[in-house]
Amino acid sequence: MTATSLTGRTAKQRGRWIGWAFVGPFMIVFALVLVAPVFYAIYLSLFREQLVGGNAFVGLDNYVRALGDAKFWESFLRVAVFLVVQVPIMLCIALFAALALDSARLHGSRFLRISVFLPYAVPAVVATLMWGFIYGERFGLVGNLNSLPGVDLPIPLSSEFVLAAIGNIVTWEFVGYNMLIFFAALRVIPTELYEAAELDGAGQYRVVWSIKLPAIRGALVIAAIFSVIGSFQLFNEPNILKTLAPNAITTFFTPNMYAYNLSFAGQQFNYSAAVAIIMGVATMIVAYIVQLGGSRKEAAR
Amino acid sequence: MNSTPRRRILGAVAGLALAGLALAGCSAPSGGTGGGTGSADDLDAALEEGGELTYWSWTPSAEAQVAAFEEAYPNVDVELVNAGTNTEEYTKLQNAIKAGSGAPDVVQIEYYALPQFALSDSLVDLSQYGFGELEDQYSPGTWGSVTVGDAIYGLPQDSGPMALFYNKTVFDEFGLEVPTTWDEYVAAAEQLHTADPTKYITNDTGDAGFATSMIWQAGGKPFQVEGTEVTIDLADEGVQKWTGVWNQLVENDLVASVPGWTDEWFRALGDGTIATLVTGAWMPGVLQASVPEASGDWAVAPIPTYDGEPATAENGGGGQSVTSQSENPALAAAFLRWLNSDPASIEIFLESGGFPATTDDLSDPEFVGVESEYFGGQKINEVLTQASEEVVEGWQYLPFQTYANSIFGDTVGQAYADKRDLAEGLAEWQEQLVAYGNEQGFTVAE
Numbered sequence: 001m002t003a004t005s006l007t008g009r010t011a012k013q014r015g016r017w018i019g020w021a022f023v024g025p026f027m028i029v030f031a032l033v034l035v036a037p038v039f040y041a042i043y044l045s046l047f048r049e050q051l052v053g054g055n056a057f058v059g060l061d062n063y064v065r066a067l068g069d070a071k072f073w074e075s076f077l078r079v080a081v082f083l084v085v086q087v088p089i090m091l092c093i094a095l096f097a098a099l100a101l102d103s104a105r106l107h108g109s110r111f112l113r114i115s116v117f118l119p120y121a122v123p124a125v126v127a128t129l130m131w132g133f134i135y136g137e138r139f140g141l142v143g144n145l146n147s148l149p150g151v152d153l154p155i156p157l158s159s160e161f162v163l164a165a166i167g168n169i170v171t172w173e174f175v176g177y178n179m180l181i182f183f184a185a186l187r188v189i190p191t192e193l194y195e196a197a198e199l200d201g202a203g204q205y206r207v208v209w210s211i212k213l214p215a216i217r218g219a220l221v222i223a224a225i226f227s228v229i230g231s232f233q234l235f236n237e238p239n240i241l242k243t244l245a246p247n248a249i250t251t252f253f254t255p256n257m258y259a260y261n262l263s264f265a266g267q268q269f270n271y272s273a274a275v276a277i278i279m280g281v282a283t284m285i286v287a288y289i290v291q292l293g294g295s296r297k298e299a300a301r
Numbered sequence: 302m303n304s305t306p307r308r309r310i311l312g313a314v315a316g317l318a319l320a321g322l323a324l325a326g327c328s329a330p331s332g333g334t335g336g337g338t339g340s341a342d343d344l345d346a347a348l349e350e351g352g353e354l355t356y357w358s359w360t361p362s363a364e365a366q367v368a369a370f371e372e373a374y375p376n377v378d379v380e381l382v383n384a385g386t387n388t389e390e391y392t393k394l395q396n397a398i399k400a401g402s403g404a405p406d407v408v409q410i411e412y413y414a415l416p417q418f419a420l421s422d423s424l425v426d427l428s429q430y431g432f433g434e435l436e437d438q439y440s441p442g443t444w445g446s447v448t449v450g451d452a453i454y455g456l457p458q459d460s461g462p463m464a465l466f467y468n469k470t471v472f473d474e475f476g477l478e479v480p481t482t483w484d485e486y487v488a489a490a491e492q493l494h495t496a497d498p499t500k501y502i503t504n505d506t507g508d509a510g511f512a513t514s515m516i517w518q519a520g521g522k523p524f525q526v527e528g529t530e531v532t533i534d535l536a537d538e539g540v541q542k543w544t545g546v547w548n549q550l551v552e553n554d555l556v557a558s559v560p561g562w563t564d565e566w567f568r569a570l571g572d573g574t575i576a577t578l579v580t581g582a583w584m585p586g587v588l589q590a591s592v593p594e595a596s597g598d599w600a601v602a603p604i605p606t607y608d609g610e611p612a613t614a615e616n617g618g619g620g621q622s623v624t625s626q627s628e629n630p631a632l633a634a635a636f637l638r639w640l641n642s643d644p645a646s647i648e649i650f651l652e653s654g655g656f657p658a659t660t661d662d663l664s665d666p667e668f669v670g671v672e673s674e675y676f677g678g679q680k681i682n683e684v685l686t687q688a689s690e691e692v693v694e695g696w697q698y699l700p701f702q703t704y705a706n707s708i709f710g711d712t713v714g715q716a717y718a719d720k721r722d723l724a725e726g727l728a729e730w731q732e733q734l735v736a737y738g739n740e741q742g743f744t745v746a747e
Contacts, residue, residue: 051421051701052529052742137558138565138574159718246506246560247714251707264392265707266737267399 038280045273062274071252072275076282078163079254083231083286086167091223094175098182099208113183117176124173128240131169132157135244157245166237174230178223185219186212221294225287232283235260255279341431344635351376352632355405357384357394358621360458362653363409366646370639379636387411391418391703397626398423404626406633407640410455411619412446413510413702416526418622419454420700425623426452430634438642442615442692443658447622449526455622456641457658458650461581462688463514463613466588469600469677471500471573479602483546486577486605490555493576501557502550504575507717507726508561509709510616511580512543517614517696519543519607524699531699531738532746535731536724542607544723552720571595579604581616582685586654589675596674601681603688611691618658656685663689701741705734 045062049055066072097116101109134141135156145151156165197207235256242249252258263272356379367381384390391414397403418424432453436444443457475496480486490502516523521539525532550556557575559566569575571594588599604613621640623633640646647659662668663686672678699705712733716726738745
């Protein structure tokens with residue numbers, strides 16, 4: 001008995017080391033490209049380096065300053081509004097498209113699937129430039145439409161509408177991606193459930209409501225979390241549109257743009273690191289709340 | 302990527318021409334406490350001895366110049382790197398300086414950004430190599446832009462004295478006189494826009510480079526720098542003169558809200574939507590390259606003035622400097638001296654469409670008298686070289702001008718967007734600049 005238990009333990013120990021060997025390469029990369037930079041950013045955020053006068057340890061000053069910085073809060077609020085409005089719209093469209101595909105009642109569903117997904121394959125930079133041309137007030141599509149009699153569209157690149165214009169670009173880019181996540185989740189629902197529903201006399205809407213949606217709740221939560229993170233990290237689209245709308249998009253339009261401009265235009269690397277860390281933490285909290293909300297409902301069922 | 306648009310032909314063309322060279326190895330010497338002491342004799346000795354240099358530039362003429370230099374001095378090997386156009390390059394340079402290694406030996410820096418690098422001891426003071434003797438070779442405006450006190454932090458390569466570029470076809474069609482004063486300019490703006498509401502005298506959505514040059518022309522001196530002591534007054538007499546004129550255009554919707562250097566802008570320059578541009582002498586090259594359809598439409602006149610007395614300002618333009626990280630500053634300085642004063646090098650520069658900073662070329666009858674086909678045969682360099690002699694003296698940029706320009710849209714740009722008094726936007730700009738300057742360790746007075 002003793003012998004077996006001994007060999008058992010060594011086998012178990014060896015097993016543990018083999019496990020580490022397998023995840024080792026990942027852990028090394030993980031430590032190098034994720035953990036180390038985050039710690040370096042935290043380290044940076046505790047100092048203040050000036051163009052004149054050098055570097056000094058300032059403790060949590062940068063964080064205190066960021067939390068009282070009107071520009072930071074303005075940008076934070078802007079992406080929060082973006083999140084609350086754009087994410088539900090985008091996910092609803094994606095869900096509708098996925099359900100439509102899954103209903104098997106469409107002609108040319110393969111074509112639809114590809115064409116809805118295609119924008120995701122277009123790099124964000126190209127997509128933004130393309131939409132920038134469409135939004136053009138003089139020579140763009142909007143300009144052309146406005147020159148028709150009786151048409152008076154709002155100018156997408158004005159201060160009032162630029163956030164909506166960006167929301168439109170992001171929705172265009174990511175509807176297909178989210179649709180695919182939902183569609184994949186819908187495909188794995190066991191067909192017996194549908195047969196049972198048919199026997200019970202449930203209509204299509206009832207099937208959607210009582211079978212399909214509950215079954216893909218996990219996918220919905222995942223997609224929501226990705227979208228939340230994406231919203232907080234909004235950068236490419238506004239940063240590229242800034243050339244076309246230099247006054248409507250400020251250097252602190254989104255928190256990421258603010259952090260970027262602080263460090264690369266203003267050489268305020270330390271303060272920029274603090275802003276980035278705060279945004280990272282805020283994103284984690286909001287993503288966690290979304291996940292908690294999703295799984296609590298699941299537990300309640 | 303960043304806010305500052307490419308504002309020179311050099312930038313506009315080089316981005317395409319040399320894109321392939323970008324990132325082609327940034328193996329500059331490490332560490333280095335270069336920039337010690339030396340003399341003019343060292344330069345010739347260094348050229349004789351030879352060595353390796355790295356040169357960052359985005360100018361279209363750089364490649365040919367380096368090739369010509371290497372042919373003349375076979376012992377010297379120059380590695381040319383296109384590290385990006387203006388702010389992109391400055392960001393990399395700033396990072397290399399911060400890291401203590403990775404900076405090139407010789408680097409292209411525009412005049413507005415030079416004080417920032419000069420201040421932080423990132424550049425070698427070239428007066429030790431007798432560069433002071435070269436002063437007479439350059440127009441006073443450009444020479445002033447590369448010197449801080451007695452120190453010489455670079456040699457000018459090109460210049461951009463401002464002039465009035467106007468679409469003659471549009472002017473003739475609407476019976477407009479070429480304005481010689483700003484009051485006439487405003488009157489022409491009204492006349493044109495009233496006659497055809499789709500046409501504008503010019504475009505302006507708020508551009509820091511343009512605004513500072515206009516203030517410069519009006520005699521304003523909003524930035525005064527003495528070491529780390531900075532005075533900012535964006536409401537001085539010159540500023541008020543400029544806003545007094547420009548407010549009339551902005552508030553009454555007489556300028557097109559087309560941002561510069563965009564596709565819309567080039568098209569508006571081509572079809573007569575934008576009837577004039579007040580900009581630097583490098584503009585003809587840009588027009589020829591990017592607005593070919595308007596060939597024959599455009600003409601050049603001296604910039605309008607406030608009181609009839611000729612006065613203009615520099616807009617854009619820049620030169621090259623030697624970095625303190627250079628391990629062979631004497632050789633780097635020798636290359637720089639050749640690059641921006643040797644006739645062979647300047648000839649290549651002129652062929653690429655550049656507007657020189659060297660007085661010999663600015664007064665060369667062959668250069669002055671050339672008839673531009675694009676400008677309907679006009680001898681445009683007569684106007685432009687004249688302008689280079691009328692640049693108002695005493696202008697200074699901030700030692701953190703790149704940052705200042707980056708937040709111009711956040712502040713003055715908002716006044717443009719709302720079509721209200723630009724003075725309010727300038728006050729906001731000043732407030733943020735003062736706060737930033739103090740934070741960065743300068744002593745800023747208002």
